[in-house]
Amino acid sequence: METAQLYTYFLKAEALTTDSRSIPKNSIFFALKGENFNGNLFAEEAIRKGAIYAVVDEEQYKNHPNIILVDNTLTALQQLANYHRKQIGIPIIALTGSNGKTTTKELIHSVLKTTYKTIATKGNLNNHIGVPLTLLSMTKETELGIVEMGANHLNEITTLCTIAEPDFGYITNFGKAHLEGFGGVEGVIKGKSELYQFLIKHQKTIFINADDPIQNNKTANYPRKFSFSHEHGDVIIKFINAQPFVELSVNNMSIHSQLIGSYNLNNIAAAAMIGCYFNVPMDNIKNAIENYTPTNNRSQIIEQNGRKIILDAYNANPSSMHAALDNFALQKETSKLAILGDMFELGEAAANEHQQIADYAASLVNTDVWLVGHNFSNTISSLKKFPNFKDLEYFLSEYPVKQKLLLIKGSRGMALERTIKFL
CATH class of the missing domain: 3.40.1390.10 (MurE/MurF, N-terminal domain)
Structure with missing residues (x-):
């Protein structure tokens, strides 16, 4: 047919x-x-x-x-989505990257929907099925579409771009995620940059973090781009603090977010930048960001029995794990415990990457760290280790946690949010 x-x-x-x-x-x-x-x-x-x-x-x-x-039903679904995308003809913003995609997408949506009828990817439906479903949920009444694109192999972003035909695009960062599928960090950079290649080929607009040397290099001499930077972007971002929530200024307007960790600074900055590009009033940008609260185990703050828990158990890779530990180390609480779960999809790099995180975690001052999972258990480390979640569960039942500030982080497959009910 x-x-x-x-x-x-x-x-x-x-x-x-x-x-x-x-x-x-x-x-x-x-x-x-x-x-x-x-x-x-x-x-x-x-x-x-x-x-x-x-x-x-x-x-x-x-x-x-x-x-x-x-x-073929999958091919038919993808072709239908592309056909529909052409029929409604609305501007589409595509988003990819190693870390922070979903949080950034939600922030962009929060900002843009204050001014436009906007539809964005629900949850993390960002693959070869989720992207078509997102496009098919849009109508002619939709004024802006936001499409998150995930990938763990080369050429996946190219395929998703062919379906969505984005007019705008932003890459959050290039980190150590899905190393097994991409074949290393260079593969990650090449794979994520497929979004840039599509936009450049079709003379579309690129959003960039002008402080990221990789993004600058990949878009060098391309005129159709709009940026944020601490010094020389179209939108000027200044970091104020993250104790524990990120506070920043956007073009001299102070914004107090409900997101923890300095690693969320660029996610917020991207949303503000895109809001500015689409002429969203600054007050709307400020209110949208300040009222956004994370969900689904992404940097959530949970108050429980007199302690504070930073639950960041939706996903993990070496880049995001290191950033989370950096932020945790900066917290002023003196009674701290980080419970870290295995990082998946690292392939041959798994042993080395887990060892590096274990070494870094052991170097943190005034911070206890527990390691959970097969890969972390095989590291050479003096840190407390649990080969699997059942072992952690048993230990918690015998020895209640006394620390007042906790970080819980691991890959989705570890499901470390289960820890909460045993604390």
Whole structure:
């Protein structure tokens, strides 16, 4: 079926879903497939639950007049999203980077929605499925779209750009994330910079942190860019402090955020910069940033039994782990404990990167550090180590934590937010 014809079916539906467990009324269901599931099996069930159409790619499941057969459901979804993107013709801002993507996306959304009808990626639906779903949630009434793009291999950002065709783009940073897939830091830089390459090729606008030498190098001599910097950007950012929340000034306007850690300075600065570019009033920018509070285990502050917990357990890599420890070391509380979980997707670099973090953590003054997970347990360190979460859970049941300030950080697979209920 041609994309234009499939689009007519999409327009008749009130929602689009890929999850047969949750079928909105009058929706269109795309039967996607993976290693351990086949959505084609649930096409008829989706119709019974209220979908008006189901899209399949195996002919044997086209046994209902409202089931639509395509060659490949994922490809059809991506092509439909690109077609829709062309039909609505709204400005799209793309965002990628090693650390801080989702927080930065949420901040940008908070700022822009004060002035524009804005739709942004929900949660972290930032892959080859999430990006199409984000685009298809936009309408002609949407004035600005914000699309987060994640990647752990080369050419993924290029693919996502081909689907979304962004008009603007920003890269948060280039760090030690997904080293296994990218093949090292140089691969990370090359992979994330695919966003720049697309924007430059199509003469679109690039947002940059002008204090980042990599971003400057990758966009050198390109005229269509807008920047923030501490000294020489289009928007001037000044760091004031982070004790514990980040305070900064944007073009001489003071902003008191609810985000901890100096590593969030650039995330806030990016949102302010993009707000300035789109002529959002400075008061709106200030209010949006000051009223934003993190969720989903991202730098959350939790008060519990007279102690303060910095819960940053959504994800971790060597760059973000080092930054979190730097910030933790600066906190004035004298009774401190950091519980660190393994960092995933580091490939052959895993042993060395975990050892470096363990060494750095051991050097911190007035800070106790516990290491959790297989990789951290194999480091050579005098720090307290737990091979798995069960061991940590047992220890906590026998020896209650006495420290007043805690940092809990690890990769998503470690699910260290579970620690909270055992403290």
